[in-house]
Amino acid sequence: MSTTTDTSVTVHIPTPLRAYTGDQGTVTVTGTTVGAALRDLVARYPELEANLYAEDGTLRQYVNIYLGDEDIRYRDGVETPLETNAELSIVPSIAGGRSA
């Protein structure tokens, strides 16, 4: 039976998070939107949740999600629709310095 939840997408995992995905650099999840795919990702790999999400349930500020070559911020954010075989990437932005 075909369902709208069968949209299969690939997620590229940054190096340090692969310890939580069985050392896989890419994993397959399902979801018709970016948000749904990420929820499926943390359901399959629960240790990712604390790394990706803040306590209020939003993505941590340094976590950027790309659909193909485009940051989802420039589309519909987590509501961005996905097609089968879409590729998502989890990409951190880095900051710091000697003082505030």
Place this chain on the structure above:
Amino acid sequence: MFATPDVLDAICAHGEAAYPEEGCGFLLGTVHNGRNHVEAVRRVENRRTEHRERRYAISADDYRAAQHSAAEHGLDVVGFYHSHPDHPAQPSATDLEEATFPGYTYAIVSVQEGTATVLTAWSLAPDRSRFEEEEIVRETPTSA
């Protein structure tokens, strides 16, 4: 972290070249038994538009470019480095607040009056509460 002398020298050189601003870049390498083996560095522009003498920023687009470049050589992004102009090579409160995922190596080089003096390496604790210092193990470059 494990690194060759060339890698360590490159980090120091960039810190000196960026002085009095903070220089930054990527550590590229592989992961073995949970330890990062750094084989190359990739300089990147400090994307801060102000206060570059005490803050740095690396964009997600820069990360993607570094990841693609690393992959072409069979490597991954295993961490980052930045310099502290006229400041110790110790993680600051800002460094901790802005830290991302445990598992990356964060290298910091202190550049005193234009000269690199101390280079340290750190990893974020699993509970994100602090940085833990990593031993820097010098590796002999493998011959081609």
